[in-house]
Amino acid sequence: MDSEIQRQGSRNGYHGDQQSLRSRQVSSRVSNQNYPQFNWSSTPAEDDVEGSSEMPRDLRSSPLHMALKRAVRQVQQMQVPVVSSRESWKRNKAKSLRKLKDNTREFLYLFALWSKSLQKIGGNFGGGVQSFFLFLRFLVVLNFVSFLLIAGFVLIPSIVFRSVGTGLVNSTGPEECMEYDPNPQGLVLFYNYFLDLLSGTGFMEYSYMFYGYYNNTMVDDTNFSYNIPLAYLFTAVFYFAFCLIFIIARMGTAARVAVATGGSAVGNYSMIVFTSWDYGCLGDRATKLKQKNIHYRLQVRGDLSYLAGWRTLRKKWWRFLIRVTCFQMNLSPTSFLFLCQVDLEEEMIKKRAASLTTNQKVVLYALRVFMCLVAFGLIIGAFYGIFLATEFSQEKSGKEGILGLIFEYLPSIVITAGNFLVPLMCDQIALIERYAPSTTVIVALLRAVFLRLVSLGVLLFTLWRQITCDGNTESAECKLCEYNYNFYPCWETRVGQEMYKLTLFDLLINIAVLVLVEFPRRMVVDNWSNKLAQWVGRQEFVVSSNVLGLVYGQTVVWTGALFCPLLPLINTVKFIILFYCKRITLFNNCRPALKTFRSTTSTFFFLVVLLFGWSLATVVMVYSLAEIRPSMGCGPFRFFPNMWSIVPRSFSSLSETTEEFLFFIGSQAFSIPLFVLFCVVMCYFIALASVYGKSVALLRAQLKLEGRDKQFLVKQIEKLSRQLQIPQHTAGAGQ
């Protein structure tokens, strides 16, 4: 046998090798189930039809043992000299591309912050909490890279030019408008430095921190020219564009994962049994909790399929509840009621809603409308409070001491208090409204997002009112310089200071809540075996409100980046501190939730909310660039009618052809065909996406049909075999 194979091999050369491999049986050395057979004959066919890039991927995704995979790989490598040069070139290109991808992945792994922490968090608390920390890490990276951008183009040139001492460009203007003297007069007490650090005034005001310190240096040497105002403007615009691209790229990857896993399926038995165990679950406690969760889901599923009524279901809930609370005394009974799977509750609520009479339905809807108005009224009330607080704070600015500090921080305090109290009250309102659980979550989230972002908008609107005298540039105070020069000799710095105070206050409040609320709560619950303490229980890590806090903080930074260029750096440090604080509170004070959170869709949702914040900040930036007159006493734009006008002015210094080219790009002759082209490309992608969706649906239906075909054929076979057996039987019996 062996000699025959050898002779075959020597005759046909390469093909002989294939033949001999084909005829050789891949029998396992150890006869066990785990050693599957490999179809050797398929290898040459695959090679001719598909490209080289398919091979390594096919090998990795084939369910074979490593030794078998290596043997297959060796065979595939032996085929290399026989294929055409084009094939080998394709193969080499694919291989080098893969090597490049691997190298990039390894390089990025160096910068992967906190990966061990994230793994531990995901294992103990599940995917939802882990997605919050991943989102926080993404924001840290975004802010740090933006700071590098700003430092490279604005900060470092400013430092260089200031130290070199290049002259400023001067111009004439009304004397009163150009008065700006932020340096404090007289003796400065020691504690004033600390107060200045907290409120951004004093020694911090006239520093690289704020807009007012930068000069409108325009260096124009023989072989080097740098225009600081232009660089400042373009860096700000590019910073926004860069953040948008980063966010959308990340949204793309999150969306791809969410789409690939398909829509949500009802939790039927096979799904619960085979896909609910989380293999990344770490730790004894988390494992036990997961097992209890699966047990509960199977039980409740059973009751549902027997079409149990609402009451029997509730009874089962309480019985199971008591059992679990006896097992784990730190589980709060009331919050356990919210810890079911969302789809199970949905079904129950739907059943209950279907059993209402028309009268009850009318009452319910009227109640819902009324409660909606009440919630809206609460939010408007919060906005009015912020408006009043901002006006009062701006009037009282300049006061000294601790009282002055409190007045400075009054808008931040009111915003934070509103963001805490109003969602609490909206939660109570939601209990009366009695929506389905998923609707309740979405409504609460929308209300909270609206509250947070628009309260920031109200603060900015109040500031604008005071800076531009209600938009009326003809009024007495604003007539001279088109802005209120008495109160705001350098209004950009003032806006920057407000944003700085908001950021700092946010961080201080988070740390204060951690130290003064969360740790004491844990100590009380653990050491005081009172019924009240057990009823309150350890807190749970609420992902949605924490994410909203992050989005709010990032929106503040985006709004303030134009006026306070170092704000992204401060925000990076703030988010790093926040990461460690949240991690400490998670591991020490929180208990893991029984409710599972779909982490694939939640990442996408966080990024959508972040985009809302980004658009608010963009509106503010565009308005400040185009409409308001920059201060005449400070800043790089002091002698321009508005910030954007530096762009046309510096264009005039470019060469003729560049100017013509840029004018052409901006003109209608170019932009309209470009717009039409974008529409065509978009239509193409939409059509492609819909075709893919239809083919996916068709394939799914075909899969189902084939299963039914199988069943039908099996039944036919059974029938036929029975028919064939019976005549034999009668024939046998007859004889």
Place this chain on the structure above:
Amino acid sequence: MGNKQTIFTAQQLDAYQDCTYFTRKEILRLFDRYRDLAPQLVPLDYTNHPDVKLPYELIGSMPELKDNPFRQRIAEVFSEDGEGNMTLDDFLDMFSVLSEMAPRDLKASYAFKIYDFNNDDFICKSDLEKTLNRLTRNELTEDEVRMVCEKVIDEADLDNDGRLSLEDFQHMIVRAPDFLSTFHIRI
């Protein structure tokens, strides 16, 4: 790191990179984890293909696996001898399939093997009963276990032979949105 490592030859590392979803650095990191389980058994030089197998007790004591109720089945499925004693190849294979880059079909075929306790290429009622008991820590009553097994086979068995084949299992996994994220161990 880089060109200075002497544990594997360049061809060996290339082969590992082609056969798993790991990069060079990740393979070396995994080798360090493997060696940490038993430094006296695992040599530092794999260039002449030493035949080293770590017993199941060591593998099952890894922090990523020690609380998993299916750890014994995972080790048995991925080991060559079917007893749970793993060579380095098996170790790399296991974490490659359980990593986030492995595709759904590959994970589904291995998950099927894990839940197939008697290794007969079908998930029958006894396999399902064992799976359920591990999932719920033996807390379900006999009746409940029986009912759930019947329901599962009712739902998923397409060819009506009273047990689940690999195609039935994969068909059901296709409709599960969470499978990729739950059948995943990060190391």
